Amino acid sequence: MSSHSIGSNCEEDISTGALENFHHFLSSETAVRPGSLTGSPCEELKETEANTTNTCTDANADNMLYSYINSYVAGFILKKISKTVTKCTDCKSACFAESNREEHAMIKARERCGAFASRLKYPSEKMSKTLFSIHEIIKQILQTECEKLNFVDSVKTKIVANVEFDWLHQAHKVEVSDLIIKFSIRTLVHSWCKEINNILSGKATPNEETCNFLKRMALDKYRKTLKHKN
Template sequence: MGKFSQFTKLTDEHVLPERIRKMKVRNCSQVFSSTVATAMKVRAMVSNELTPSSQFYVNPKASDTADLLLFFDILFDSVNGSLSNPPPGKNLRGPLTRKSKHLCTWQNALNILPTMYFKSPSDTKTLISPSIKNWTFTIKGLICIWEKLNKAGFTSLSTRAFNQDPLENFFSCIRSQGGQNSNPTCSLFISYFKSLIVNNLVSPHSIGSNCEEDQSVGVLDPLRSFITDDLPSDGTEEVQNVPLPVFPQDPVSPTSCDTDTDDLATPYVAGFILHKIFLKLECSACRNLMMTEDDLFRNKLIKLRQFSNCRLKHPSTQFSKALERITNLVFKVLPLYISSFNLKQKIFDYISGVDLTHIFCTEHRDTLKKTFLDICINVLIYHYVRRINRILNGKDLRHKDIDILTQKAFQKYSRKLHKRK
């Protein structure tokens, strides 16, 4: 497989049963997402051409599971709409209006949800979970509320506002005032509430609980900000100059590297980089070299995630190979240079000898090469540091032995885990 993952947000907490945090709704929503659904579907499509003994083989029936994940992803978006300008491809994340597709989505869900049931492989008995029934009640309730608000003259409705998190945060603040008394009487409740109004320095967010911040502000916040104005900072900081490491003397030849036909994530990242380059490029010759209109095997993941006004581009084979080679070189030297000063410039100097003349036209060869390498370095540094942080937090132990830095990160996490025990 390639250096990139098709499941960018999934960690061990999403997959391994013993590490799943059941009270984290975020983990569930990240599994029931269009990202996971499309990646699973394309892997099932590819498996039709593979033998079951292949390490990349997935049961083609996983395509049905992908359809289920996509259904719930759409349903989750429809009841979490709050953004006035939803992200591309996520129109249901916007508010409910007369012209939005929320009602159509809910009517479709009301036809599908009653047909769902749970069944054990070792038993013929079926079980209908209360959560399925409650989904039906929730959807019907939102439809009823919208009909009443629509008649009253409302033009939009933020479905995300219908949650119990603000109430949970409020009661958490009340309990924090009582110390060990977590079940106050009515008179104590009033007393605690008055204390919160007068001295509202307690965090409005219930730390460690299954709720999100409700963006509330205290009654006396304007007075506090008036009294405690922050002094402006001069912005001067001393930068420590780390000793420079010795560059490896590996030759950087323009020959093409071996590619994995099962690597579908690298072309996806290449499509993102193409979008960044095309924001500054109008040359049709360069576009023809970097893009392709052919239905390539490597671009199946991009095709499945395509939507209206999509920013993803279909990279050509030579462009994907160029990114793959740059990725291998950068990930090879990053562990050596990660703590050095002026990291980006050192990596740029190291990979600048790569021959990229075959993906740019003669006129823009020099300028586009610099732009391409600059974007690649930004993406790869972010990807690498994110992986290290996940290992340090114990969320991703699959990549603990890739290089010396990942090994050290895992050792530090192991020591921290040992101290907790």
């Protein structure tokens, strides 16, 4: 199987599918309606990922979809650090789910689309909650401090100060938490930068009432470029 096969939690898949929807969903710039998980796996996945432009008034349904996508992204990050995590039985137990839960629906859908089980990682509840906390911090800083120097250092400092990692084995807490933070920043910031590039190229249009100044600048630049071309 290619490293970019659907379901393998690869960079291409995570940036063009689940993670992109994850960013839109949590930034509240686009409402989300979850797809039904009763059809065929591939259809379920396409519906879940395609419906990010629909309006949803059911808060419980929103939360359900968030948990699916959050778990999938946590699984992607867990795959990146699995070699280190699996060296310790306690760390492995803390990071990996002992059994499949409802929030793993998107991972299971990808798996049923043809991915090998060994390529998919099922994060524990604590791992998923940690990713949520990290994303909230990254999202806040991206909205207010994205243009500042030493941006990554600033993000890491705030994550270390505000996110709890005591659920990891104490002997490996620093090493494993550093890896989680490193790949979380790399993955989530990449998604955000991709969104800015999509605005610059006209592939995406942000909500002008809620987007931050950098997205407005990107939109203005695209409109000026389009005007000159015409």
